[in-house]
Amino acid sequence: MSKAYDHIIIGGGHNGLVCATYLARAGRKVLVLEAAAAVGGAASTREFAPGFRVSAGAHLLNGLPADVLRELGLEAHGLRFSARQITTIALNPAGAPVTIAGNTVTGVEPRDAQAFARFARSMDAFSGVIGQLQGMRPFRITLPSWSERIAALKVGLRIRLLGKRSMRELLRIAGMNAYDLLTDNFESPLLKGALALDATLGAEFAARSPGTVLTFLLRWAGRVHAGALGIAQPAGGMGAVTQAMASAARAAGVEIRTGARVKRITVADDRASGVVLDSGETIAAASVISNADPRATFLKLLGAEYLDTDFVRRIDHFRAKGLVAKLHLALDGLPEFRGVDAAALGGRLLVCPNLDYLELAFNPSKYREVPSAPALEITVPTVRDPDLAPTGKHVLSINVMFVPYDMGDDPAGARKALLASILATLEQYAPGLGARITASELLTPSDLEREFGMAGGHWHHGALTFEQFFFTRPVPGAAQYATPLPGLYLCGAGSHPGGGVMGLAGRNAARTVLEGVN
Amino acid sequence: MLANSNLRPHYRRPLITTPFFERSQYFVETDTYVDWSGYSTPDVFSSVEQEYFAIRNSVAVFDLTPMVKYRITGADAERYLNRLITRDVSKLRVNRVAYTVWCNEAGHVIDDGTVFRFGPNEFHVCTAERQLDWFLDSALGFEVQIQEVTEDIAALAVQGPTSCATLKNMGLVGVENLKMFEMGQFQLGGHPLMVSRTGFTGDLGYELWIPADGALALWDQLMEAGRLLGIRPMGYQALDMARIEAGFILPNADFISASHTVRLGRETTPFELGLEWLVALDKGHFNGRRAIVEEKARGSKRRLLAIEIAGRKAAHGSLIYDDETSWRQVGEIKSALWSPTCKRNIALAMIDAPHFHALKEFWVDIYLHRELMWERRMERAWPVERPFFAPERRKLTPPMDR
Numbered sequence: 001m002s003k004a005y006d007h008i009i010i011g012g013g014h015n016g017l018v019c020a021t022y023l024a025r026a027g028r029k030v031l032v033l034e035a036a037a038a039v040g041g042a043a044s045t046r047e048f049a050p051g052f053r054v055s056a057g058a059h060l061l062n063g064l065p066a067d068v069l070r071e072l073g074l075e076a077h078g079l080r081f082s083a084r085q086i087t088t089i090a091l092n093p094a095g096a097p098v099t100i101a102g103n104t105v106t107g108v109e110p111r112d113a114q115a116f117a118r119f120a121r122s123m124d125a126f127s128g129v130i131g132q133l134q135g136m137r138p139f140r141i142t143l144p145s146w147s148e149r150i151a152a153l154k155v156g157l158r159i160r161l162l163g164k165r166s167m168r169e170l171l172r173i174a175g176m177n178a179y180d181l182l183t184d185n186f187e188s189p190l191l192k193g194a195l196a197l198d199a200t201l202g203a204e205f206a207a208r209s210p211g212t213v214l215t216f217l218l219r220w221a222g223r224v225h226a227g228a229l230g231i232a233q234p235a236g237g238m239g240a241v242t243q244a245m246a247s248a249a250r251a252a253g254v255e256i257r258t259g260a261r262v263k264r265i266t267v268a269d270d271r272a273s274g275v276v277l278d279s280g281e282t283i284a285a286a287s288v289i290s291n292a293d294p295r296a297t298f299l300k301l302l303g304a305e306y307l308d309t310d311f312v313r314r315i316d317h318f319r320a321k322g323l324v325a326k327l328h329l330a331l332d333g334l335p336e337f338r339g340v341d342a343a344a345l346g347g348r349l350l351v352c353p354n355l356d357y358l359e360l361a362f363n364p365s366k367y368r369e370v371p372s373a374p375a376l377e378i379t380v381p382t383v384r385d386p387d388l389a390p391t392g393k394h395v396l397s398i399n400v401m402f403v404p405y406d407m408g409d410d411p412a413g414a415r416k417a418l419l420a421s422i423l424a425t426l427e428q429y430a431p432g433l434g435a436r437i438t439a440s441e442l443l444t445p446s447d448l449e450r451e452f453g454m455a456g457g458h459w460h461h462g463a464l465t466f467e468q469f470f471f472t473r474p475v476p477g478a479a480q481y482a483t484p485l486p487g488l489y490l491c492g493a494g495s496h497p498g499g500g501v502m503g504l505a506g507r508n509a510a511r512t513v514l515e516g517v518n
Numbered sequence: 519m520l521a522n523s524n525l526r527p528h529y530r531r532p533l534i535t536t537p538f539f540e541r542s543q544y545f546v547e548t549d550t551y552v553d554w555s556g557y558s559t560p561d562v563f564s565s566v567e568q569e570y571f572a573i574r575n576s577v578a579v580f581d582l583t584p585m586v587k588y589r590i591t592g593a594d595a596e597r598y599l600n601r602l603i604t605r606d607v608s609k610l611r612v613n614r615v616a617y618t619v620w621c622n623e624a625g626h627v628i629d630d631g632t633v634f635r636f637g638p639n640e641f642h643v644c645t646a647e648r649q650l651d652w653f654l655d656s657a658l659g660f661e662v663q664i665q666e667v668t669e670d671i672a673a674l675a676v677q678g679p680t681s682c683a684t685l686k687n688m689g690l691v692g693v694e695n696l697k698m699f700e701m702g703q704f705q706l707g708g709h710p711l712m713v714s715r716t717g718f719t720g721d722l723g724y725e726l727w728i729p730a731d732g733a734l735a736l737w738d739q740l741m742e743a744g745r746l747l748g749i750r751p752m753g754y755q756a757l758d759m760a761r762i763e764a765g766f767i768l769p770n771a772d773f774i775s776a777s778h779t780v781r782l783g784r785e786t787t788p789f790e791l792g793l794e795w796l797v798a799l800d801k802g803h804f805n806g807r808r809a810i811v812e813e814k815a816r817g818s819k820r821r822l823l824a825i826e827i828a829g830r831k832a833a834h835g836s837l838i839y840d841d842e843t844s845w846r847q848v849g850e851i852k853s854a855l856w857s858p859t860c861k862r863n864i865a866l867a868m869i870d871a872p873h874f875h876a877l878k879e880f881w882v883d884i885y886l887h888r889e890l891m892w893e894r895r896m897e898r899a900w901p902v903e904r905p906f907f908a909p910e911r912r913k914l915t916p917p918m919d920r
Contacts, residue, residue, distance in 0.1 A: 270803060304659030305601045308623035308805045313655045477623070484623070484808060 004284060005031045005255075007513065008275055010262045010301065011291030011453075011492065013041025017245040017254075018506030019289060019491040019513075021072055024252035026514050031283065032254055033275065035261035035453065038239075039246045041291075042452040042459075043501050045239030049439030051390040052330040055238035056443075057452070057459070058501050059379050059397040060086065060231050060348065063222020064241070065135075068503045069229070072248045079244035082384040085230035087347040089340060090194035091429045096339045098190040099347075102230070108188040119185050126170050127221040129158050134221060134497035137508050138471040138479050175466065178212035179355055189354035197352040197375055201399065202459045202499070204323055206362035207355060211466045218464060222500065231348065235385055241501060265290075265302045265488065272487035275301075287487040289509060293454055293461035294318055294474040294494040302485065311484055314475035318494070319468065322445035322457035323365055325403035327422055329396040330389070330439035335380065337430045346383040351376035351429060358401075365402040370418040373425055375401040393438075398422070405445040405456050415442065460499035461492055470496055481512040489513055533558040536583035537672045537733035541741075545751045552754060555647070557584040560753040567858075569756035573719050574859050576748025577678035579740065580757055582725065583733075586648055587671055590641045592662035599633065599641060602656050602805060604788055606798035610635050615699045615714050618796055619788050620652075625809030626776035626785035628652060629769060632716065634701060642667075646769045652777070656805070672733035674740065677723030677760070679911055680747040683919040685713065685724060687743035693724070694916035707735045718757060720764020722911045762855040762864065765824055765905035767791055772822060772852040772866055789818045790868070792904070820849065821874040824904035827863040828897045831884050832856045838867055839881045842896050848873040848880065857906060864906045865899075 007023055009016045012034030020030045038044065042057030069075065090098040090107075098107035103120035105113055132155060139148035159167055173181055178199035182192040196207035199216035206212075223230060234240045246256060261278040265288050274284035290297040294315055298304075304312045334342070337349060352358050352375040361371040377399040382389045389395050400422055407414040419442055426433050445457030454461055462474055471479045473496045481489050491509035493499035533551075535558055536542075542560065550561040559581065563569060572578035590599065599607040605618040612635050619630045631645035643653075653664050676684060685693045690704050693713055701714035709732030717723035728736050741749060761768060769775060773786040787810065788797050797810060827833050838849040849869035857864050869880070880899045885892055911917060 267803075270808070299659060305597060306803050308808075309602070309652065309656040309658075310623040310805075312658050316658055 005029050006286050007031070007289055008033060008283060008285040008287075009289045009291060009491065010265075010275065010297075011035075011041060012039035012242075012246070012256060012258065013291050013452075013492070014043045014242050014245055014501055014503055015492050015506035015509075016041075016289075016291035017242060017249050018068065018072065018503035019291070019510045020254040020256075021245070021249040021252045022507055022510035023513060024249065024254045026510075030254045031285065032249065032256045033260040033262055033277070033283075034256065034258045037259055039256060039258060040239050040242035042448070042454065043238045043242045045237030048328045048441040049330040052328075052393070052395050052439065053237060053388045054328045054381065054395050054397045057326065057448070058238055059381060059399075060233055061226070061229070061238075061241070061501055062219065062231050063225045063500055063502050064229065064232070065225035065502060065504060066227040066229065067225075068507060072245065072503075074241070074244040074248060077244040077247040077251070079240060080235040081229070081232045082235040082381075083233040083346055084228070086233060087344070088194060088198075088231075088350060089344060089347045090190040090350050090352070091337060092190055092339055093353060093428050098188060098194065099344070100191075100194065105191060108186075108191055112186050112188045112191055115185050116191065122166065122169065123217065123220045124224070125162055125166055126217055127224045129155070129162070129170065130217045130221040131224040132158055133470060134218075134225070134502075134504055135508070137481065137512055138473070138496050140471060140480065173213050174217075175210060176213045177210050178207040178216050179359075181213050181216075182207070182355065193352035193354045193357060194350045196355055196358050197350050197377065197401070200358065200362075201377060201401065202322075202324055202464075204319065204321065204463045204465070206359045206402070208359055214466060214469065215464060218498070222502070225502065225504075233346075233379070233381060233384055235387075237381065237385075237388060238501065245503075262301060264300075265297075267302075267306055267485065270486065272302075272485055287489065287513065289489040289491050289513065291492040291506070293320065293458075293492060294478065294490060295320065295455045296453065297490060297494075298483070302488065306485055308484065311475070311477050314477065318462050318474050319465075320456035320458045320462035320494075321405040322448060322454070322459060323402040323404065324459065325400040325418070325445065326443040326448070327396075327398040327400055327419075328441040328443075329398070329437050331394040331396060331433075331436040332438050333392065333436055334383075334394055335396065335430050335433050335436065345380050349376075349378040349380075349429075351378065351425060362402045365404040368404050368406050368408040370403055370407060370414050370421065371401075372421050374403070374418075374422055376422070376425065377401075403444050405449070407444065407446070411446075415444065418442070418444075458499075459493070461494035464498045469498075473498065481509040532556070536581050537730045538581045538583065538674070538737050541734060541737045542581060542751055550753070554754065555584040555586060559584060560751075562753040562755050563751050566753070566755045566759070569750065569752035570759050570858065572748060572750045572752060573678050573721055573756060573760045575679065576750075577676060577680045577684050577744050578750060578752040578756065579744075580675040580677065580752050582673045582675050583668075583671075585668070585673065586645045587666070587668045588643045588645070588649065588653060589665045589667045590643060590653075590662060591639055591665075592660070593639060594660040594662045595639045595641055598657060598660040598662040599643075600801060600804060601660075602653070603633065604793075604797045604804060604806070604810075605633075606801040607633065607635075607641075608801070612637055613701050615701055615716050619791075619793055621788065621806030621810070622776050623806060623809065624776070624785065625787050625806035625813055627773055627788060627791065628776050630767070634714065647775060670730055671727050672730045672736070673725060673727045674736065675717055675719075675723060675725045676740065677717045677719040677721055678748075679722055680744070680749075680919065681723050682917040684740065684744040684747050684749060686919075687747070688739050696724070697915050698913055706732060706739065708732075709735065711736065718764070718766055719760035720766065720905055720907055720912060721760065721909060722914070722917050759855055759858075762853050762866065763857050763859060763905070763907040765866070767793075767822065767866065768853065772868075787813055787818065789813055790820050791822050817871060820868050820870045822852065822866055822868050823874055823901050824906060825865050825867045825880065825899045826902045827854075827865060827882050827884075827899040829884070829895065830856055830863055831886060831895065831897075832863065833865050833882050833884045833897070833899075836865075836882045836884050838869065838899070839883070840873060840877060842881045842898075844881070848877065851882065860907050862906065864902075866904075867899075
């Protein structure tokens with residue numbers, strides 16, 4: 001039977017585009033189907049008020065791997081960066097902030113500065129191991145093949161090569177919480193608060209929860225992948241990244257169709273045989289690769305009747321409830337933050353003055369409530385990229401922690417209260433900011449779910465925690481990108497290594513498909 | 519005292535009794551009760567031999583209320599069951615019953631049971647063990663309601679050559695027209711009574727299902743109707759003898775549920791149990807199908823065989839060797855019986871690959887405990903047809919009256 005396409009990829013987000021490009025370059029005929037009018041998914045740029053544009057989801061590249069950038073030739077396809085090696089600034093409500101630039105911290109006592117340099121060196125070393133894990137297809141621990149045994153040995157060897165002391169330290173801290181680790185190392189509340197925010201941004205918990213050292217390392221490992229790029233801001237917003245990816249994909253021969261929402265995956269002879277679109281159109285392919293989240297892929301697009309109860313139970317238990325909201329503000333002028341000069345305004349500005357602040361910002365979310373003093377990651381993208389707003393005007397793009405997916409019995413009231421508490425918090429750090437706001441847009445996790453189809457509005461399509469990491473991501477039986485149904489693969493953030501605009505899930509999935517793993 | 523046992527706080531007597539207990543207790547002479555699914559049930563009423571021969575020569579009554587029962591209804595009931603069990607439910611007609619197994623994703627058997635089809639979207643499933651969590655988890659993505667009705671329905675198995683005559687005596691007009699695995703609806707003193715031509719003895723027999731408040735009326739009328747036809751209640755032991763002769767497998771004797779095994783490799787598959795005839799690989803996906811397809815291609819690791827053993831001593835739990843003097847174990851006996859009806863020494867034995875198809879003869883060591891002394895015997899054994907005993911009368915419709 002001849003099929004029009006070798007592979008159909010459901011979802012034109014960054015992982016779908018990356019996967020498509022690698023497959024097309026290997027000679028496969030690939031069709032990408034995107035439900036929205038444009039590719040990009042959550043990695044897109046949107047106009048939230050007339051003339052004001054902003055990255056819809058992630059607003060900074062925190063670990064776009066240098067290999068992916070090079071292999072896909074994204075710069076040749078038009079990707080530019082308005083800023084590289086962006087510094088992190090822990091805002092101080094009372095005075096001078098703490099600034100983290102690479103492995104150097106300023107604004108703290110010498111003792112903390114030295115401790116941070118030492119700490120950063122270990123984290124760099126550990127991130128080598130994490131980075132290796134992120135770049136590979138997870139090996140299975142039950143009935144592994146020989147190549148998987150070798151892969152596992154290589155990881156073991158890498159850990160051993162850290163040296164005895166570092167290996168011991170990695171194994172000691174890997175399961176710990178960030179609160180204890182940071183308290184062991186530092187004095188400065190601002191520094192600890194900033195690092196704790198990094199450990200929990202996009203996660204489902206605050207810094208006292210176990211597993212937050214792992215999430216911290218996952219974020220830190222982005223630096224290893226990104227190399228010289230560091231934390232970067234793409235010119236034109238995140239949509240420029242996926243536009244460049246789409247351009248690379250088309251150049252490789254990938255066909256991309258937008259406005260084509262997949263209704264379900266078709267099955268013939270116990271094998272994925274193609275898709276049916278909302279329009280009723282049927283498209284056949286030798287295999288189907290889903291960039292949708294695992295729950296949507298298996299329970300909505302495929303259906304439980306093609307899967308075993310045990311597997312469906314695991315998918316049903318895959319935890320995916322986002323806790324980060326996104327706030328976009330249009331300003332009629334440049335905002336002023338206490339203690340931050342105009343040059344530094346292009347950095348990441350963090351509102352998390354100490355560890356307890358983060359913990360208290362988290363607590364209400366456990367009870368379906370919004371925080372009265374949220375932790376914030378703020379960027380002013382227009383400082384580096386003035387084209388995003390009319391001349392002289394600015395955009396504030398803010399990640400707000402912790403906003404529950406389920407905002408209680410009065411979501412409209414909770415929304416109002418949340419916006420008020422964010423603005424009140426901002427006012428403490430940037431007096432007079434409120435008066436400059438001309439338009440705003442708040443996207444809570446449930447908005448993000450509706451807007452981009454991500455289950456629970458979760459950045460990573462599912463919590464990145466120990467029990468949902470590596471060979472258990474999303475669940476055993478689908479952790480190697482292949483799924484129980486022959487001919488159906490996963491390539492999205494719900495698979496290893498998770499979300500963030502990295503494209504590694506897409507690349508790992510493409511390798512799996514090319515190796516013919518069923 | 520015993521009659522009021524259900525009134526005691528549950529922590530004082532964790533076992534409950536069935537609705538028939540009020541009557542059946544007066545037939546129990548041995549006072550040997552066993553725990554069956556949380557119910558206190560008689561192991562033997564008077565003597566196992568008498569009860570066994572009632573099954574084969576007249577009629578015996580077995581209280582099977584403790585069988586776990588689920589009612590499954592809803593628009594997706596058929597699709598749901600087709601994904602759950604190994605058989606093709608779309609081929610099961612209304613008023614028919616089917617024996618089946620169900621598996622997990624590894625193709626390992628979780629339990630066996632019977633599916634009763636009451637209507638296009640209405641089924642009962644009877645199981646040996648509690649399955650509610652598995653059935654509910656399997657319902658994700660299906661429009662289906664699952665209800666446990668074990669305590670709501672009282673049930674008696676009426677088994678033996680005069681079973682049909684007994685039911686006719688009871689006034690169940692037309693019961694003789696029921697074919698094997700068919701069910702019919704009757705009335706008994708204002709209670710709806712369902713009769714299915716099913717059983718666990720391999721003989722002519724029926725199972726009677728009635729709402730729990732009709733249990734005593736059913737018992738009384740049945741015993742009266744069978745008085746001159748040799749009716750007597752039987753316990754668990756007699757049933758176990760009959761089911762071995764019939765070649766029926768029993769959970770926790772011939773296989774262990776995959777949801778209970780702790781040690782790797784103790785699970786069993788439908789093919790290993792010789793139940794491939796229950797597995798409809800052509801019906802689309804069902805739980806365990808992919809693993810079963812793989813097993814079929816690769817070959818099973820072992821297989822349950824019906825074997826006959828020389829001598830007259832039942833080979834309970836014996837190990838099986840490939841030669842008389844060999845120490846190479848190739849399997850073991852799961853269920854064994856000196857069959858009084860066949861006059862043969864029979865057993866169900868799990869034999870490892872490749873011996874189950876390679877060997878025409880095995881050796882079984884039988885340990886006998888005689889006056890506190892152990893004696894070991896090595897006996898020859900060989901594969902035979904299963905079932906061991908399958909009388910014509912079990913299928914005949916209408917059945918003969920004796």
